[in-house]
Amino acid sequence: MIGMSIVKRKPLPGWVMLVIPVAAVFVTLLITSIPILIAGGNVFKAYGALFQGALGSKFNLLETFVKASPLILTGLAVAFAFRAKFWNIGAEGQLFAGAIMATWVGIYFTWLPGFLVLPVMIILGFLGGGLWATIPAFLKTKLKVDDVVTTLLLNYVIFHMMGALLFGPMQMPGSSWPRSASIMDAAFYPMLIARSRFHLGIIISFVAVLVIWFINNKTVFGYQSKGVGINLNAAKFGGINTNMVILKTAIISGGLAGLAGVGEVAAIHHHLMMDVSPGYGYTGIVIAMLGNLHPVGVALAAFFFSVISVGAQTMSRVAGIPIYIVGIIEGVALMTMLIFILLTEYKIRWTKS
Template identity: 45%
Template sequence: MKFKIVKVPATIWMRVLIPVLSILVTFIITSILILIAGGNPLEAYYYFLIAPLSDRVSALEVLVKATPLLLTGACAIFAFTAGYWNIGGEGQFLAGAFAATGAGIMLVDVPPAVSIPVMILVSFLAGALWALIPAWLKAKLAVDEVVTTLLFNSIILFIIAYTLNNFWRNPLTGWPQSPEISETAHFLRLIPRSRLHMGFLVALVVIVIEWFVLARTSLGLKMRALGMGKTAARFAGINVNGTLFIAALVSGGFAGLAGGGDIAGIHFHLIEAVASGLGYSGIIVAMFAALNPLAVIPSALFIGLIDTGAQGVSRALGLPTYLGDTVQTTLLLVTLAMFVLVNYRIKKV
């Protein structure tokens, strides 16, 4: 008996099953790692998936962890849909955090009804601004955005380091840590005695807007057409550069919101490690959601769950918290492979 691999377009059911299959395959792969490390995989997955949801504090913490991921995921989707490979979510996040810190320090004696919208606006604009030059270079001079957005991540980190080491250094401790933002600039707590803040609601609103724009407006149609191919989009009479520009700037704005939200809702001051990969994690969230704006919600919650659970796994099994990062990134790669693999069948010849 011989077998042959043939290409058959996946059925809709197979596509729906991709996330489930991907999670299963990821667990099987990472179980090997857990076994090597001397842990019990079933126990580990109990702490990853179930334990965080079994008490109020850690269940809310999942939402806290998901908040920036919802926005950086939205950032990746908005750009990728238009075929603009914005790898700069990390830098745009930092730009948002940087600007929000500056605004938050200056906003004294302003009622929260004014200062909070200002914080949101400033974060969005800073993220968009940090996306501006790579977008302009791409649109006007066809300079590859992958390299420029990536390099812009490093540049903003140096600018922040410079500011923290010189102007915002904590005078008492000498740590590179900015002064605290003023109380009136703090995002409101959604639930008392938890870290969940209104940034979570902002993120949900952004996602609904993103879904509406991409699915229901002519701009969204243009962006999707552009994502399928530039030449075809140009023949269809679409303003390629203008559309690309909007996609890039709004995408950067979403990441900026994530950064500003973490300052106004969680940290209240700026440190260099404020992003620590959240911009890159947005790409995991977006790909796991198959670039579907609404699917970002379960996707970010799931990644947030793994993030929260990693702490519990570490405590209970003595495995390093980096196991959580390993599970997430394996999930990304397995999902990418699954999108391709579902199109193949093994058939008897």
């Protein structure tokens, strides 16, 4: 019989971590060619159409950026939290919190001077997501309640709170649907490239990547947050106020997800509705893992996911592959990446007995 055991390997050089996501993407496309074949498609034609559809023209490329923007923000949100081992599965809910705040400002803050509307909306959207994330952070640090459970379940709480608002005080007058009135024009994210949807939010998400990179690598807080994630005992021993670090981490993480919600309202929908997010918060988890919790990795992973999701439309039309292949690719990408990460720390030893 052949047995298998997993043994720890010696630390690998740093560059390996750069190669791994690329290799994971490659392996993923290899694996997902199997269902494409089963669906009766030509693999090269299908992938060709996929990338053509996402990157093949200026308009398509810009659309891919549009789609990547919320994914970058939720991916960063999750990655920043996971780095401190604050298991934030709640980016989806924090996105809703941000979207609600943005809508509130966009509809009711008509008394504000026009140039102040966007800054106020962005700040309140960030705070909305951030404060929503402090609830599980408090529960974790003060009462030792598991953060995976609380962050996840709070998604449903705020989803239904949003429903109550959209059927209640925030419902568009005269509508029978759960949707808000449209936000004022001053609250629209400006479009930065003509005849496209390339909006301010995309720039905000790129700036967020830089800011998170800066926090991680250049600030005392970034060092402390990483330390808390790697060894809570040692962090405490070193005099770090670990509860405060977790709380601040939660605010920044939730805030980033909140900004994704602001973007969806201010740039895409211009009003609030129940399906303001097609699961960006959950996809953010996959992206954070695929990006190995590194901000630049997150941006690239988000872009990859965006390519798949935008290009799948073309692939479906040209190669006749159902659009549901997107979900398969996303899932396989996550599994592949997790296995690759495992293999950087451990190796498999086959034994015969």
